[in-house]
Amino acid sequence: MKLIEILLSTVGISFDTFAIMTCKGAMLYRINKSKLIGIGLIFGGWQALVLLLSNYILVHYQDNLIGLGILLEILAVLIFFGLGIYMIGKALKNKIVHERREEDFPIKEIIILAIVTSIDALLAGIGLSFLKINLSESLIPIIVINILLVILGIYTGYFYGYEQKTKAYTVGGVMLVSIGLRVLFKNILYVI
Amino acid sequence: MLNNENKNTKKLLAESFKKQLLKHPFEKITIKMITDDAGVIRPTFYNYYRDKYEVFEHIIDEELMGVAYALIDNSMEREAIKMVFTYFDRNRFFYQEAFKVEGQNSFEGILFNRITGLFKKIIKKHTTTIENDSILTVENLARYYSTGMVYILKMWLFEERFLKVTPEEMFNAYMFIITHSILEIIHQQA
Numbered sequence: 487m488k489l490i491e492i493l494l495s496t497v498g499i500s501f502d503t504f505a506i507m508t509c510k511g512a513m514l515y516r517i518n519k520s521k522l523i524g525i526g527l528i529f530g531g532w533q534a535l536v537l538l539l540s541n542y543i544l545v546h547y548q549d550n551l552i553g554l555g556i557l558l559e560i561l562a563v564l565i566f567f568g569l570g571i572y573m574i575g576k577a578l579k580n581k582i583v584h585e586r587r588e589e590d591f592p593i594k595e596i597i598i599l600a601i602v603t604s605i606d607a608l609l610a611g612i613g614l615s616f617l618k619i620n621l622s623e624s625l626i627p628i629i630v631i632n633i634l635l636v637i638l639g640i641y642t643g644y645f646y647g648y649e650q651k652t653k654a655y656t657v658g659g660v661m662l663v664s665i666g667l668r669v670l671f672k673n674i675l676y677v678i
Numbered sequence: 679m680l681n682n683e684n685k686n687t688k689k690l691l692a693e694s695f696k697k698q699l700l701k702h703p704f705e706k707i708t709i710k711m712i713t714d715d716a717g718v719i720r721p722t723f724y725n726y727y728r729d730k731y732e733v734f735e736h737i738i739d740e741e742l743m744g745v746a747y748a749l750i751d752n753s754m755e756r757e758a759i760k761m762v763f764t765y766f767d768r769n770r771f772f773y774q775e776a777f778k779v780e781g782q783n784s785f786e787g788i789l790f791n792r793i794t795g796l797f798k799k800i801i802k803k804h805t806t807t808i809e810n811d812s813i814l815t816v817e818n819l820a821r822y823y824s825t826g827m828v829y830i831l832k833m834w835l836f837e838e839r840f841l842k843v844t845p846e847e848m849f850n851a852y853m854f855i856i857t858h859s860i861l862e863i864i865h866q867q868a
Binding site: 512582587645646648 | 724
């Protein structure tokens with residue numbers, strides 16, 4: 487079922503965003519609710535946009551890739567394994583964050599952070615396109631999930647500290663590895 | 679009343695931090711750990727401190743510098759310096775852990791700045807014969823003596839051979855060092 491891949495990849499990637507936002511939330515002196523929505527829209531919206539765009543371009547390029555067949559699925563498996571292991575690696579590394587009060591979360595910083603961290607969304611979008619999954623039908627849920635996890639991440643960091651990022655990386659990583667395993671066993675090995 | 683409550687919360691957080699440092703390495707202590715132990719919600723921490731390093735500064739200022747400065751104001755400079763040794767002896771275990779905090783924001787750096795301030799106050803209080811010297815400024819002198827004191831304190835806390843030395847003995851040794859030049863010591867030994 488393609489819905490499972492869409493859900494796992496969207497939520498999996500969003501957990502990376504969530505983890506990053508817990509670190510930012512942990513530094514905030516106070517939460518400005520109106521600004522929070524703006525941050526959610528910019529950061530979450532950008533992540534969703536990159537995911538959707540990378541998927542859209544390659545899905546509509548599928549005709550040129552028909553001859554590659556199973557190779558694309560193998561590449562997709564590698565992408566999701568890679569992303570998942572990378573996130574689990576971040577969880578295991580458990581990098582210590584210097585918690586220091588920040589009065590504000592400037593828009594410029596949000597934009598730079600969003601761009602820098604959107605590489606995994608880009609790869610996930612490409613991976614899903616290799617599986618012939620078109621995300622454009624899931625546009626609204628993807629955007630909503632990303633925005634919600636940005637806001638939730640900030641609140642989590644604010645009230646519970648950055649330590650929660652480890653759980654987020656682990657869950658997100660496992661989700662992404664699961665997609666790889668599912669594709670491997672179902673589409674390539676025909677075991678399930 | 680609100681001011682007292684704020685002071686109490688600030689002190690509570692500082693006490694909690696001290697307890698945490700005795701149990702965990704500095705880098706592993708999170709703000710959540712400090713606030714949980716103090717019984718307040720996490721965001722409360724930022725109402726009083728910018729980060730963990732600022733808690734160090736607060737502890738030294740409140741527990742040591744405030745009293746030391748008051749002694750200096752009453753022309754009790756020797757007592758102020760002696761108090762430093764007494765204070766560090768009383769809080770030995772905490773400061774043994776504190777000195778392990780290294781790097782750009784090391785505890786040693788924080789202490790050095792505070793002790794420098796102490797010596798500056800002492801020096802400025804008295805007329806010196808070197809006021810117009812460009813090298814032997816108040817700042818440079820204070821930093822020189824601060825370096826020595828911080829070194830002595832660190833050595834006293836960490837070196838096994840000094841573990842049984844009392845604050846009184848360490849203070850006397852320090853006073854001997856700062857009141858005698860190396861040349862006097864050499865000639866005395868000769």
